[in-house]
Amino acid sequence: MQDWWRGAVTYQVYPRSFQDSDGDGVGDLPGITRRLPYLADLGVEAVWLSPFFRSPMKDMGYDVSDYCDVDPVFGTLADFDALVARAHDLGLKIIIDQVLSHTSDQHPAFAESRATRVNPKADWYVWADPRHDGSPPSNWLSVFGGSAWAWDARRKQYYLHNFLTSQPDLNYHNREVQDWALDTLRFWLRRGVDGFRFDTVNYFFHDPLFRDNPADYRVKAEAEGNPYGMQYHLFDKNQPENLAWMERIRGVLDEFGAASVGEMGESHHAIRMMGEYTAPGRLHQCYSFELMGYDYSAAFFRDRVEGFFKGAPDGWPMWAFSNHDVVRHVTRWAKHGVSQDALAKQAGALLLAFEGSVCLWQGEELGQTDTPLALEELTDPQGIAFWPEPVGRDNTRTPMVWDGSAHGGFTTGTPWLPVKAEQAARHVEGQLGAQGSVLEAYRAMLAFRKASALRDGRTRFLDLGEPLLGFQRGDGAGAILCLFNLSPVTRTVTVQGVGEVTGPSVSALLTEDRLTLGPNGVAFLTVTDSAPGAVTVAD
Known part of the structure; x- marks a missing residue:
């Protein structure tokens, strides 16, 4: 395709x-x-x-x-x-x-570029002379903290690094x-x-x-x-x-x-x-x-x-x-x-x-959450530099959990980041085929998206008050009304222009024209009249 x-x-x-x-x-x-x-x-x-x-x-x-x-x-x-x-x-x-x-600053091109101001790679990176007081050529900051400029004694110039000093920026003007x-x-x-x-x-x-x-x-x-x-x-x-x-x-x-x-x-x-x-x-x-x-x-x-x-x-x-x-x-x-x-x-x-x-x-x-890590467990330079806030990136990068064995089946050795109890409890083996699991909800939703107007249908939003989000995907036969209760409190609405609840809906009950969406409820409904304005939702 x-x-x-x-x-x-x-x-x-x-x-x-x-x-x-x-x-x-x-x-x-x-x-x-x-x-x-x-x-x-x-x-x-x-x-x-x-x-x-x-x-x-x-x-x-x-x-x-x-x-x-x-x-x-x-x-x-x-x-x-x-x-x-x-x-x-x-x-x-x-x-x-x-x-x-x-x-990386270990790339051969950077090694050549920093050696002298006259060589085939001299202009491959962003080099600049200091200001008259010796300070960097601009006030630009690195995402990872401090100035985005690092001094190089070999060239007697600064080079640009938007991230770590060991990540010099290439010069795409070349x-x-x-x-x-x-x-x-x-x-x-x-x-x-x-x-x-x-x-x-x-x-x-x-x-x-x-x-x-x-x-x-x-x-x-x-x-x-x-x-x-x-x-x-x-x-x-x-x-x-x-x-x-x-x-x-x-x-x-x-x-x-x-x-x-x-x-x-x-x-x-x-x-x-x-x-x-x-x-x-x-x-x-x-x-x-x-x-x-x-x-x-x-x-x-x-x-x-x-x-x-x-x-x-x-x-x-x-x-x-x-x-x-x-x-x-x-x-x-x-x-x-x-x-x-x-x-x-x-x-x-x-x-x-x-x-x-x-x-x-x-x-x-799997419904995974971030892993709380101590400073001594971190490997992420951003997380270490800004400890304790903003939280670094290691917390989301901990190993995938496949089963209930040691380290979640990720390794037979010592994992590079720890698999802690809260994350270990959410593993593939325990959720695969388990009715009501997050994994099975994702599998059902992926199949539904692929086979419905959710894959390529255009979107028309409905004017609803918080915490309800509603939009129609597609037009004509096969169009779907999508409704979400983005809160932990049950909501009930009147719906018109739709048929039955379909697909992987969650905590959704339709009785005649009254739709009850439980806490964090999701409803997908078939559209019976796709003319503009025919589908309505009201409190």
């Missing part, structure tokens, strides 16, 4: 934490291959692999030293080829991370760097990958004049846990040249019939930017962190979904509630659930009912 990605559901695998095959406590590619049948049976259509390339692992693989090889901790290129072949046998697509805005990146994509496309997830897709270009970022007028004067959010990032990222670069990337993808998804690392105007980056001829789809915060209101979800399609009718979103960088949503939204299971089931049904593509984070389908 040419546009298989449109409306598809992708499952994000964090290789370090999915399945260890050799007992060293770290997940690997053979372990993922072993578990691919589980993902195929779950009902997802694609698997996104977080980085597995050669790396010093200062940022757990997001600091790449060799883009065309597998780090030995994860296996070999032969293991990767076997994984792709097995996935394709099972009907799964494989999407791999590409971390191209920066490299056409040679772009050509190198495109060759990297071709290497993996020739090995059979079906697409890429592009890390920090709005960070590729910087303002060549190094102008200072202004203060963010929306932020209070006192410092946040991470002061990065106190700036309005006009000049260190989000440059217009990014869009033309997306078009060059798309040209290579089209050569191979591959798909793409971009990570929009932005807190300002992210929905608008998702539309810009997925305009025709650019990326196929894009996600942001908009739905990964603490707001669980009907108005919020409607504003983001409806706002995207109004603002970017030719673009395409990917929606996600959690990933490897944020607190798991069952933990974030706990106060809105009558129970952990009820909230997990409702959130899964809500996400999978949205128009667009969807990404699930590993363990989400």
